[in-house]
Amino acid sequence: MNYKIENAYLLLDTEDGFQVEKKDLYIEDGKIVRIGNANAAKANAAKADALNANAAKENAEAREQPQAMDAGDYQVINAAHHLVMPGLINMHTHAYMTVMRNYADDVDFDEWLFRRVMPVEDQLPKEAAYWSSLLGCMEMIQTGTTSFVDMHMFHTQSPKAAMQAGMRGFIGRGLVGEDLYGDGYSRFQEALEEKAAYESDLLKFILSPHAIYSCSEKLLAQVAEEAQKQKMLKQIHLSESEAEVQNAIDKYGKTPVKYLSDLGFLDQDTILAHCVKMRDDDMDILLRHQANIVTNPASNAKLGNGFALINEMAAKGLNICIGTDGTASNNTLNMFREMGLLSLIHKGIAQDSTAAPAQFVLHAATANAAKALSMEGKLGVIAEQAYADLIFIDLHATSLYPNNNIISSLCYSANGSEVDSVMINGKFVMRNRKLLTIDAERVYYEVDKIVKKCL
């Protein structure tokens, strides 16, 4: 299906930052093929002589508009009173944990992980992870996330859920152990099998060693090698807690960042979740490697790990992205909440109302994420040849009204419920709040059964 989206305000990422402009959007075969107002272009062309160079250039472009622009070839979507923007990119989550939402709150970390989360994980049947992941996809779609980066523990369940949901997934089977080809072999094989079986336009796979405390030095070096060989990105949890950093210093005489750097693990593109506890020259090391930082403000606060040094990392020029982490430590997969949190927390820490502005936060949730995923210009942006991963924000939602500054309302006012339609890869997965790919009642039914049996 090809679409022409009319009357919308578009969130465009320009050299001067995000701008909101009223233009039409043409979508063919899952991609944005043209941005521009056909009618306005015709009107402008007639008075081109009177216009300045820029406008003339615009008109020239408008005149080149292909015949396919005829509305007849497109399903026309009237998006009046809506902002159309790139879908948000949740750069770190564990969708399979959604069934554990609010299962272990207000308890200390050891209680949370060892006596609550892990025992449940251990007895979850594989298909439970599918329904749990699908529930996570539901929530992400409903709150405007179109792509997610996932680390999972249940073979094929996350890609299957993403496929059912029609979401764009960057997915990795969690790897742990001493030796990728020894005790870690079955998990590594699963990771490669998933890639072989499911890789597509929508699904990509990422090598995902869990953390430096759950993977040996050997295994991490092997993963770095395999990532290069398989041309895969890598992700890992890093410097999430004080204990992790202190243990690394005790054991290796260096911070987790330095440890990974010395291993060569950071030499190629790497996605680093958390990065809360930066010490010594950690940030400089990360910058040298152009590592991608995923901050998880809700999770880091909720588990008592504190606040990452986002203002300092951004000032250094590090590429900052945003993730929700799993629901067991958040407890929602709502990127709008995460964006607001990020800005408010880091304004508060800096005691500076201009810190972590909306423009920065929106970039973190879109273009920065695309860069980290080697999808610059293809994801997280409204641009010709970008994937049509778009969300439609109801500008008549009370929470955004009046629309004095749409860009800052996305960061400071939106709660996620203003998203009323979601398109991924040129296909609607939600229209007017109605889910088109997921049977919510079935998901609830299956999730209820899991809760009864395993929690």
Added chain:
Amino acid sequence: MNYKIENAYLLLDTEDGFQVEKKDLYIEDGKIVRIGNANAAKANAAKADALNANAAKENAEAREQPQAMDAGDYQVINAAHHLVMPGLINMHTHAYMTVMRNYADDVDFDEWLFRRVMPVEDQLPKEAAYWSSLLGCMEMIQTGTTSFVDMHMFHTQSPKAAMQAGMRGFIGRGLVGEDLYGDGYSRFQEALEEKAAYESDLLKFILSPHAIYSCSEKLLAQVAEEAQKQKMLKQIHLSESEAEVQNAIDKYGKTPVKYLSDLGFLDQDTILAHCVKMRDDDMDILLRHQANIVTNPASNAKLGNGFALINEMAAKGLNICIGTDGTASNNTLNMFREMGLLSLIHKGIAQDSTAAPAQFVLHAATANAAKALSMEGKLGVIAEQAYADLIFIDLHATSLYPNNNIISSLCYSANGSEVDSVMINGKFVMRNRKLLTIDAERVYYEVDKIVKKCL
């Protein structure tokens, strides 16, 4: 209209904290008259002999159930799959500022106040404040707030909007100047006139000197005296910014808290908004006066004032309540966001996952607020003889699913959109997300006109 609410889960405030129980709720003339399950009670009565003392007592109560309990006298509301809880109490806002949402973001405080907010305020026509306040009421209702404490600058507009919305308001005309009976006289007269004209079951009035830097020592002392004479509560902004505290120390040789205490201003019930910058023995002074603290986490962070010392204040035993402040500094009136922020920020600061738990935060948004308003047992609680100010939370909302822990989901997972019905004083003001007292399209139309003219 009398109501019987069936099949709901009720959020009950017990000696052991909040508990969720499935019981019926009977409402007559705006008040809760009975909590209990009539059918279950009958069944229990039959086997009373087999029950322990507590259960027997419960059954005895059940048998005393008045004839009016016959469902015929009540409109029966089937609230299956819903949590019914006390409406949230927004303890500090300026509803008239809603039209300025997102009007001045990511700028420094002086730019925000003196070059953006105040110039707009100066040229707002009086009726603009009505529509702006009504827009604020709309957002509060939609996100589960049933009572709000308001400080306004436009005679009668806030009470009129609250009346139209059917909200419970605790409202005060902002007072500034040198002398309550001199240059402050007209504002003081307005405050008293509002009280005389609008005070009702739903609307109460609060004397509202703006701040120690905008009111003279004399005026503050006069307000304290008048509050006693008129039997009115008082509210004031206090110790919001570093500049306010430093100026007080420079000018008076003491903190704003000590200054107010020495003036006798804290001798009777007082509601203190912000209280971000506590120094010396400020907290002990506040505790001695049993002052009520309203924390505004979003506003304090967003304007760069930082984070209040909530963990310390709560540990001291101070009564902590929650407010959103106005939209110009938040930028939403969503108490669910505020509750989540409060918990996450103070867990993060303490680096303790057990700090500011959901139970504490929910109390702050309900029973603590009622206490500050001298409405203990009447507001912020589901109890016999309490006002029927109730919100209905859709437990099938994806963001809350599965309902592993409903209480903590209200703090960590809800975004406010899960509220689908709102009852205030026994009357529905929203049913199934449909507003019953406010014509949203009319509000948008009027607000658009104001934006065009004044912003």
